Amino acid sequence: MNGEPAPSDTVPERSDHGSPDAARAPAPEHGRQHGWEHGRERDGELSPHASPEDLLRLLVGDHPERLVHVHEVPARRARLADWPEWVDPTLLGALLASGIEAPWSHQIEVAEAAHAGRHVVVSTGTASGKSLGYHLPILTDLASGASAPNGRGATALYLSPTKALAADQLSRIDRLALPAVRPATYDGDTPTDERRWIRDHANLVLTNPDLLHHSLLPGHERWSSFLRALRYVVVDECHVYKGVFGAHLAAVLRRLRRVAARYHSEPTFVFASATVADPEEHASRLLGMPVHPVTVDGSPRASMTFALWEPPLLVDETGQPKRVSTITETGELLAACVREKVQTVAFARSRAGVEVVARIARERVPVTDESRVAAYRGGYLPEERRELEKALRSKELLGLAATNALELGVDVSGLDAVLLAGWPGTLSSLWQQAGRAGRSGERSLAVLVAADDPLDTYVVHHPEAIFGRGIEATVVDPDNPHVLAPHLAAAAAELPVTEADVAVFGPQTRALLDALVARGILKKRPRGWFWGREDRPADHLSLRGAGEPVRIIETRTGRVVGTVDDAAAHSQVHTGAVHLHQGQTWVVTELDLDDHAAFAVRGDPGWTTQAQSVSDFQIMHEVEHEEWGPLRCSFGHVTVRNQVTSFLRRLPGGEVLGEHPLDLPARSLATKAVWWTMPVEELTGAGVEEDGIPGAAHAAEHAAIGMLPLFATADRWDIGGVSTALHPDTGLPTILIYDGHPGGAGFAERGYRRVRTWLAATREAIASCECAAGCPSCIQSPKCGNGNEPLDKRGAVALLDLTLRHAGSAQQRPREGRS
Ligand SMILES: [Zn+2]
Numbered sequence: 001m002n003g004e005p006a007p008s009d010t011v012p013e014r015s016d017h018g019s020p021d022a023a024r025a026p027a028p029e030h031g032r033q034h035g036w037e038h039g040r041e042r043d044g045e046l047s048p049h050a051s052p053e054d055l056l057r058l059l060v061g062d063h064p065e066r067l068v069h070v071h072e073v074p075a076r077r078a079r080l081a082d083w084p085e086w087v088d089p090t091l092l093g094a095l096l097a098s099g100i101e102a103p104w105s106h107q108i109e110v111a112e113a114a115h116a117g118r119h120v121v122v123s124t125g126t127a128s129g130k131s132l133g134y135h136l137p138i139l140t141d142l143a144s145g146a147s148a149p150n151g152r153g154a155t156a157l158y159l160s161p162t163k164a165l166a167a168d169q170l171s172r173i174d175r176l177a178l179p180a181v182r183p184a185t186y187d188g189d190t191p192t193d194e195r196r197w198i199r200d201h202a203n204l205v206l207t208n209p210d211l212l213h214h215s216l217l218p219g220h221e222r223w224s225s226f227l228r229a230l231r232y233v234v235v236d237e238c239h240v241y242k243g244v245f246g247a248h249l250a251a252v253l254r255r256l257r258r259v260a261a262r263y264h265s266e267p268t269f270v271f272a273s274a275t276v277a278d279p280e281e282h283a284s285r286l287l288g289m290p291v292h293p294v295t296v297d298g299s300p301r302a303s304m305t306f307a308l309w310e311p312p313l314l315v316d317e318t319g320q321p322k323r324v325s326t327i328t329e330t331g332e333l334l335a336a337c338v339r340e341k342v343q344t345v346a347f348a349r350s351r352a353g354v355e356v357v358a359r360i361a362r363e364r365v366p367v368t369d370e371s372r373v374a375a376y377r378g379g380y381l382p383e384e385r386r387e388l389e390k391a392l393r394s395k396e397l398l399g400l401a402a403t404n405a406l407e408l409g410v411d412v413s414g415l416d417a418v419l420l421a422g423w424p425g426t427l428s429s430l431w432q433q434a435g436r437a438g439r440s441g442e443r444s445l446a447v448l449v450a451a452d453d454p455l456d457t458y459v460v461h462h463p464e465a466i467f468g469r470g471i472e473a474t475v476v477d478p479d480n481p482h483v484l485a486p487h488l489a490a491a492a493a494e495l496p497v498t499e500a501d502v503a504v505f506g507p508q509t510r511a512l513l514d515a516l517v518a519r520g521i522l523k524k525r526p527r528g529w530f531w532g533r534e535d536r537p538a539d540h541l542s543l544r545g546a547g548e549p550v551r552i553i554e555t556r557t558g559r560v561v562g563t564v565d566d567a568a569a570h571s572q573v574h575t576g577a578v579h580l581h582q583g584q585t586w587v588v589t590e591l592d593l594d595d596h597a598a599f600a601v602r603g604d605p606g607w608t609t610q611a612q613s614v615s616d617f618q619i620m621h622e623v624e625h626e627e628w629g630p631l632r633c634s635f636g637h638v639t640v641r642n643q644v645t646s647f648l649r650r651l652p653g654g655e656v657l658g659e660h661p662l663d664l665p666a667r668s669l670a671t672k673a674v675w676w677t678m679p680v681e682e683l684t685g686a687g688v689e690e691d692g693i694p695g696a697a698h699a700a701e702h703a704a705i706g707m708l709p710l711f712a713t714a715d716r717w718d719i720g721g722v723s724t725a726l727h728p729d730t731g732l733p734t735i736l737i738y739d740g741h742p743g744g745a746g747f748a749e750r751g752y753r754r755v756r757t758w759l760a761a762t763r764e765a766i767a768s769c770e771c772a773a774g775c776p777s778c779i780q781s782p783k784c785g786n787g788n789e790p791l792d793k794r795g796a797v798a799l800l801d802l803t804l805r806h807a808g809s810a811q812q813r814p815r816e817g818r819s
């Protein structure tokens with residue numbers, strides 16, 4: 001069997017933790033909200049010399065085939081609305097004084113819903129000023145609450161995934177200078193005496209879910225006066241809470257609802273999301289109650305030319321098909337823009353990639369312009385960021401290569417062009433990054449340069465995936481028992497869990513509570529389930545990440561240079577591994593499993609390593625299935641076993657220097673998966689010979705893993721797969737795609753729900769790659785535990801054609817499972 005271990009630490013650096021979009025609004029064409037978004041005018045003495053068409057013509061040069069598609073994003077006019085009558089007059093005055101004359105329609109839709117006590121989710125574009133919508137009812141209520149006898153008739157809680165975002169919100173509210181509003185950020189860095197003041201006096205607390213989990217909920221008695229008045233809870237950037245992190249947030253929100261109810265509060269929840277396919281379902285799953293969606297964007301937008309670009313396919317020294325690297329191609333495009341004095345930012349997914357893009361661009365511009373190209377990798381001091389903003393504004397800086405870190409903390413907008421080196425992970429990140437280009441009344445250019453994987457190949461050949469109706473959804477599985485059980489223990493320590501709470505925490509609750517009692521963690525008494533131990537359960541549970549990570553330790557100094565997810569350690573930092581960590585190369589001298597430590601030395605030995613593994617799986621319980629004629633597609637619980645058995649050393653050209661055995665224990669993962677089976681005679685009838693089945697199934701599996709993130713905002717590395725020509729449980733050739741996290745994370749389920757579209761896109765990604773026998777842009781996988789052997793490109797297309805033919809003719813009617 002062929003196995004893909006998942007997940008891994010080599011996740012491309014990227015973050016959806018954007019700062020609130022309003023803060024970086026490009027000056028709107030017809031809008032009038034400059035003041036609120038601190039819209040600054042540019043000292044635009046240099047205007048772009050070229051229109052988007054001219055610039056594209058220049059970039060394409062003698063290789064028109066690289067430009068796969070050009071899409072015109074039309075301008076959109078603002079839809080304005082009237083201020084609601086209930087808005088506090090002081091607040092209204094402050095908003096008018098800040099330069100907002102009239103709000104946009106979606107802002108008022110959110111404001112009215114929240115004001116009426118309806119849970120609401122707003123999912124509109126970058127720079128659409130989502131926060132104004134919820135600030136209207138919240139700040140109005142806080143103002144009127146200030147006249148209560150204790151000065152605290154109403155309070156609100158604002159949750160953001162990062163501290164930077166909370167700080168940003170705070171400064172925006174501070175600028176309004178409303179006497180009745182006492183906002184404060186509350187996080188791990190807040191000094192003890194300030195904490196007390198905040199608990200007793202602040203009426204708007206800006207914090208993060210981790211703080212809620214570790215401090216506010218376990219210590220709720222100290223927050224009683226705040227909780228008693230709690231009227232609103234804002235969950236900002238809620239698309240970030242996906243997969244396992246999303247399941248944690250869902251549990252924390254349920255605990256919050258229960259603790260608030262103890263103080264007779266039923267707060268209204270407001271969710272803000274990037275544009276995704278189904279924000280209503282996502283927010284409702286996070287909250288565990290229906291949430292009203294607001295998705296029609298009333299903000300204006302300037303027009304943009306969006307180009308889809310594919311680097312040319314060449315043949316490398318070993319005769320393998322190989323594309324010009326996305327990074328090289330992007331560096332060259334950046335240089336070409338800078339030579340034309342077109343101010344451009346190029347986004348790359350990793351820090352190392354950013355350095356290379358900037359280096360290539362510098363090498364290819366005139367000497368006088370070398371200093372006008374820079375790299376930005378995040379982690380900079382505030383002064384350095386302000387310097388950078390200044391250099392961009394004055395056009396001293398013409399070309400900037402950056403990671404998504406730029407989304408946090410630097411105000412960069414109104415550029416002439418944006419280059420994206422590879423799919424940035426999600427559609428919302430794509431628009432967030434592209435949105436950095438565009439000035440008032442002027443057209444701008446964005447170019448997506450495809451990276452070497454099936455998803456990128458697919459989107460550049462299928463522009464409708466980007467410009468058509470949204471297909472990308474954020475997924476979360478609040479019922480994951482591995483996540484929910486420890487939260488139930490934490491909840492019981494806050495307040496005994498009662499029969500009534502079973503409805504709050506969902507159908508799994510009772511079984512999980514019984515299991516916690518059996519393990520001696522909870523005690524069952526007539527009045528409910530109680531925490532039965534001395535310590536605090538929240539201390540044992542982190543919201544971010546599972547298992548104890550393996551530390552990478554520099555052998556010479558004993559310094560910890562980073563960590564790797566426990567699940568990825570065997571394949572990434574085994575003894576002898578060459579490991580790339582934040583752009584630096586390390587060689588692991590020893591992996592100590594007992595101590596969760598990998599000892600490593602700096603240096604590049606001139607080869608790379610690739611772990612080889614064997615995987616198999618057992619079907620534990622089929623929850624649902626569909627009959628597709630002689631084929632069958634299922635969703636359910638599985639146990640995946642993976643053992644790293646050896647590693648290959650390879651030269652940069654791919655040549656294998658040797659294989660070295662490893663003595664590592666097998667690991668098993670209980671998770672959820674989607675799988676489908678195909679009888680051998682059907683496959684041979686479709687043109688896949690019996691001895692070609694392993695290669696066809698393996699290739700289809702790789703591409704299917706690569707394509708799933710287009711439908712669920714997962715990382716390719718959150719998902720694993722196993723394919724086999726004969727599975728003992730099914731007795732048939734079987735392809736399985738699974739969630740790489742214990743208990744599942746919702747990705748496989750999303751794949752099952754959209755299986756036809758997903759597999760059709762997978763088929764297209766393979767077929768539209770012009771290589772002859774398979775390459776990284778279609779069926780090869782960078783994390784294959786089998787060294788990408790065997791793979792059969794033609795067979796994979798035939799296998800998927802067979803699958804889609806039967807899936808298409810079968811009725812879409814899910815059935816009860818069998819176990
Ligand atoms: Zn290919």
Ligand SMILES: [Zn+2]
Binds near residue numbers: 783785786788
């Ligand atoms: Zn593989």
